[in-house]
Amino acid sequence: MRISFLAKKVRVMVLKDLGNVRADGEVYELRKGTEVELPRWLARTLQQQGIVKILETPLTIDDIARVHFNVFNARSLRELEAVPEYFYLQVQEYLEELSRRIREEFNAALLDERRKAELYMLEIVSRRITALLQALRSPAAVAEISSKLSMEERVLADAMKSLLDDWLKTVVKSNTAP
Incomplete structure (x- = not known):
């Protein structure tokens, strides 16, 4: 889940020219003053270096x-x-x-x-x-x-269902044995 979150693209404003950057099999042209979409992980790294500013409104x-x-x-x-x-x-x-x-x-x-x-x-x-x-x-x-479930909740639901099914099989099996 975290990998797909970090790979998801976000819009950034390029603050400094960097030229072409290759990431995840794609080439991104980073020219000062332009807006581009970058994978979140790359956008974060470049933002920390002052090269881009992430335009996505953070959660509040x-x-x-x-x-x-x-x-x-x-x-x-x-x-x-x-x-x-x-x-x-x-x-x-x-x-x-x-x-x-x-x-x-x-x-x-x-x-x-x-x-x-x-x-x-x-x-x-x-x-x-x-x-x-x-x-x-x-x-x-x-x-x-x-x-209506998030990806995390669906994973949790599947795990809980599997555990409940296994437990129920154990309980029913142990109670029906002679």
Whole structure:
């Protein structure tokens, strides 16, 4: 999952001429003042060197709060909304960036923001896992919410279903033996 996230292209503004750069089998022309799409991993590296600026709007506490609101307003599995693509990885990056800024600035407002984001995420994950467990009781329910699950949640759902199926086979087999 992380690899596909890092390989996904993002728009950047080129701040310094670099000429042609080859990455992932493609050639990117980096001329000052132009906008191009680069794989996220390359864009990050070049941004750290001051060569490009990533134009993608980073995740904010407001984005996390919006997902939190939507998760807690869903009254049933049918009302469960999909989280944005790569949401959990973006939250991870957001929290890492907040931690970095806290180390550099030690700002109480940043600490509060991180605590709030972590609390929101614990509640989001708890609520979505509960919904996932409810859905696993019925194949029809799993099919119904599958499109609303993030890639990470689908992997978790598959693993949980496999574990539950194995456990059920063990329980049923041990109880039917003479």
